[in-house]
Amino acid sequence: MKYKQSNTSIAIIGGGNIGTQFACMCAYKGYKVNLFSSKPELFDRKLQIVNEYNEVIEGEINLVSSCLSEVLTGCRVIFVSYPAFKFQELAMQMVKFIEKDVCICVLPGTGGAEFAFGECIKAGATLVGLQRVPSVARLEQYGKRVRCEGLRSELFLASIPNCKAPEFAEFIEFLWEIKCHSLPNYLSVTLTPSNPILHTARLRTLFADYENGKIYKRNPLFYGEWDDAASDLLIANDSELQGMLICLRKMDLSNVRSLKKHYESNSVQEMTSKLRSIKSLHNLASPMIEVDGGWIPNFASRYFSSDFPFGLLIIEELAEVLDYPVPNISNTMKWYRDVTGNCGGIKVSDYGIKNTEDIYNWYHQ
Secondary structure, eight states: OOSOGGGOEEEEEOOSHHHHHHHHHHHHTTOEEEEEOSOGGGOOSEEEEEETTOOEEEEEOSEEESOHHHHHTTOSEEEEOOOGGGHHHHHHHHGGGOOTTOEEEESSOTTTHHHHTHHHHHTTOEEEEESSOSSEEEEEETTTEEEEEOOOSEEEEEEESGGGHHHHHHHHHHHHTSEEEEOSOTHHHHTOOSHHHHHHHHHHHHTTTOOTTOOBSOOOBTTTTOOHHHHHHHHHHHHHHHHHHGGGTTSOOTTSOOHHHHTTOOSHHHHHHHHHHOTTTTTOBOSEEEETTEEEEOTTSHHHHTTIIIIIHHHHHHHHHTTOOOHHHHHHHHHHHHHHOOOOSOOGGGGTOOSHHHHHHHHTO
16 A cells, blocks of 8 residues: 555644544554644544444544644645635645645545646645545534544545546545545546535525525424425436536546435435435534524535535536536526625636536546
């Protein structure tokens, strides 16, 4: 294995749910781990992961700091657990410390990471993106302990350059003791119908009647009270994405699996029942803020600020390049712009993608 403990130091960017989970696991496996956090004073050196059976593993990290250069110095692997809207700013800060053969792994790799970290790639870094994170992770105590449930039976990742994926998949497989598959191109990660399809469908239907000043009486469970309206839109958006893939016959996108297959649910009712039944997700609240008289949507939540302008928008943009109609996806994006006033986000044309051949060239790196 290329990434052995004896010659690999690891940096973790972000001290939230996934960042804490990876920091603890890497330390537990014997790696020297530095963690970047805006609140280093709240971190214990010993971190804990507790699983659904209340089994605990512990890892002692080397350093926690709010100084990026201090965290990155000497590290061959950098795990990034940041919301997508922060990728560009982070990449600009990181690029001056990037050395050849450093690997930047984004968790998960959606959100336009291949565009945001472009200068780091030019500086010699390998970019890796996981299709999905290893499990649901929720902090029990910030800087100390994270609960992880629903560990996946297999993982998938892609890289830029594409040829680097197999060796990093071997490392991830060692780290998590889960079979990890390498994908043939990074577009297989970008188009993964995970949060950009899942979260946006639920938000659009949950707040379909929202207008400025409206206050809701309660904060419903995001998954535990999932409804058929959300499932209907999810399946419609997912189907449009699957239709897009036909326009890209020259690329192997066989691992961009429909959510109907992923959740083994072919109908609206089956999808609703499935999403309500996932134990590790059941009790998660919706992204809302409590105010006098009730609750309002939290538009600053990454469910809004990442999954629409740096997730679903990329799918919409690529569909436009392919001249493939995606009316449900476009209407979902229009709803988001109307209720938030945010018309920003990733524009693939800014990165030279203006026709189908440009897509092939971008993702054949």
